[in-house]
Amino acid sequence: MTDTATRHTRLLIIGSGPAGYTAGVYASRAMLEPILVQGIQPGGQLTITTDVENWPGDATVMGPDLMVRMEAHAKEMGCEVISDHIMSLDLSKRPFTAAGDSGTTYTADAVILATGAQAKWLGLPSEEHFKGFGVSACATCDGFFYRGQEIVVVGGGNTAVEEALFLTNFASKVTLIHRRDSLRAEKIMQDRLFKNPKVEVLWNHAIDEVIGGDSPRGVEGVRARHVETGEITEIPCKGFFVAIGHAPATELVKDQLELHNGGYVKVEPGTTRTSIPGVFAAGDLTDHIYRQAVTSAGMGCMAALDAEKWLAEQEGEEVAEAGVYAAPKGDPTATPADAAE
Ligand code: FAD
Numbered sequence: 585m586t587d588t589a590t591r592h593t594r595l596l597i598i599g600s601g602p603a604g605y606t607a608g609v610y611a612s613r614a615m616l617e618p619i620l621v622q623g624i625q626p627g628g629q630l631t632i633t634t635d636v637e638n639w640p641g642d643a644t645v646m647g648p649d650l651m652v653r654m655e656a657h658a659k660e661m662g663c664e665v666i667s668d669h670i671m672s673l674d675l676s677k678r679p680f681t682a683a684g685d686s687g688t689t690y691t692a693d694a695v696i697l698a699t700g701a702q703a704k705w706l707g708l709p710s711e712e713h714f715k716g717f718g719v720s721a722c723a724t725c726d727g728f729f730y731r732g733q734e735i736v737v738v739g740g741g742n743t744a745v746e747e748a749l750f751l752t753n754f755a756s757k758v759t760l761i762h763r764r765d766s767l768r769a770e771k772i773m774q775d776r777l778f779k780n781p782k783v784e785v786l787w788n789h790a791i792d793e794v795i796g797g798d799s800p801r802g803v804e805g806v807r808a809r810h811v812e813t814g815e816i817t818e819i820p821c822k823g824f825f826v827a828i829g830h831a832p833a834t835e836l837v838k839d840q841l842e843l844h845n846g847g848y849v850k851v852e853p854g855t856t857r858t859s860i861p862g863v864f865a866a867g868d869l870t871d872h873i874y875r876q877a878v879t880s881a882g883m884g885c886m887a888a889l890d891a892e893k894w895l896a897e898q899e900g901e902e903v904a905e906a907g908v909y910a911a912p913k914g915d916p917t918a919t920p921a922d923a924a925e
C-alpha cells in the first residue's frame with residue numbers, strides 16, 4: 585500500500601550504515617527524536633561482507649550481525665527507523681523536504697546525510713551485458729553460484745583481496761587481476777592472499793572485455809591486456825567479480841551541495857557541516873581517505889552533535905525573535921524579572 589503521509593521531524597537521517605545508525609544513537613540521546621530512513625541497503629556496505637576484524641571491541645564480527653546490532657541500538661535509544669528510500673531531496677528552503685519512495689514526504693529542520701558509497705564498475709559494454717549473468721560486485725551475495733568453477737576478480741584494494749579470499753571457499757581457482765605491480769590492500773590481507781594455494785595474481789593487466797555466450801547468457805572468461813606490452817591474455821572463468829572501489833552516493837545532493845575530491849560532499853574541516861546550514865554529512869559520502877566502518881561511525885556521532893548544536897542555536901534565535909526571555913549564558917539562576925531590571 586502506498587503511504588502518502590507527510591512526516592515532520594527536527595532531524596532526518598538518511599542512510600543506515602555505521603554513520604547513520606551512530607547518528608541515530610546520539611541524536612536520540614539528545615532528545616531530538618530523529619527519523620532515520622534506511623534506503624535500499626539497510627545496514628549499508630557491511631551487510632555484503634563476512635568477517636569484520638577491525639571493529640573495536642570485536643576481534644571478529646560478521647558484518648551483517650554488527651549492523652543488526654547497530655540498528656537495534658539506535659531503536660533502543662528512541663530513533664525511529666523507517667524502511668523507505670529517499671528519491672529526491674530539496675535543500676533550497678527550510679524545512680528541508682525529502683520525498684520517499686513509499687509516497688511519504690519528510691520535512692525536517694536539519695538533515696544528516698549518511699548515504700555512503702556504491703561499488704564502481706569498469707564501464708565496459710560487455711560488463712554491462714553480463715551483469716547478473718556471471719558479472720557481479722558482491723562476492724558474499726553471488727559467490728555461492730560458482731562452486732567448483734574458476735573465478736576472476738579485478739582490483740587491488742582491501743575489497744578485491746577480501747572478495748578473492750572469500751571466493752576461494754567456492755571456486756576451484758581465483759585469479760586476481762590488478763593493473764599495477766603492487767596491491768594497496770592492508771599487508772595482513774596481502775599475506776593471506778599470497779599464501780592461498782587457490783589464488784593466482786596477474787599483475788599489470790587491465791580488463792579489455794568480458795567474454796561469454798548468449799544461449800544461455802553467461803560468462804566464459806575475460807580478455808586482459810598487459811598495460812605496458814599490450815599483450816592479450818584470455819583467462820577462462822564462469823564468475824567475474826569487479827572490486828575496484830566505491831564512489832560516494834551523492835545522487836540526492838550533487839547539484840545542491842559543494843563537492844570535492846572527485847565527488848565527495850565537502851564539509852568544513854573538523855566538522856560535518858556542509859555548504860548549506862542545517863545539512864550535515866557523515867561517513868563514506870564525505871570521506872575519500874579513510875572509508876572505514878569505525879571512521880564512519882565517528883563521523884555519525886559528530887554529525888548528530890553538530891546538528892544538535894545547530895538546532896539549539898536556531899531555536900534560541902526563534903525564541904529571541906519572538907521576544908521570549910532566555911536566561912543569559914553562564915547565569916542559569918537568572919529569571920525574567922532579573923532581565924527586566
Ligand atoms: P554505507 O555503509 O555505505 O551505508 C549507506 C547507507 O545509505 C545504506 O544504508 C543505504 O541504504 C543508504 N542510502 C543510500 N542512498 C539512500 C537514499 N537515497 N535514501 C535512503 N537511504 C539511502 N570497513 C571496515 O572498517 N572494516 C571492514 O572489514 C570493511 N569491510 C568491507 C567490505 C566490503 C565488501 C565493503 C564494500 C566495504 C567494507 N568496509 C569495511 C568499508 C565500510 O563498509 C564502509 O566504510 C562503511 O560501511 C561506510 O559507512 P556509511 O555509514 O558511510 O555508509
Ligand code: NAP
Nearest residue numbers: 706739740741742743744763764768827828829830874875
Ligand atoms: P580502493 O581502496 O579505492 O581500491 C580500489 C582498487 O581498484 C585499487 O587497487 C585500484 O587500483 C583499482 N581500480 C580502480 N579503478 C580501476 C579500474 N578502472 N580498473 C582496474 N582497477 C581499478 O577501494 P576498496 O578496495 O573498495 O576499499 C574502499 C575502502 O573500504 C577502503 O578505505 C578500504 O580500506 C575499506 N575496506 C576495508 C576493508 C577492511 O578493513 N578489511 C575491507 C574492504 C574495504 P590502484 O591501486 O592502481 O589505484
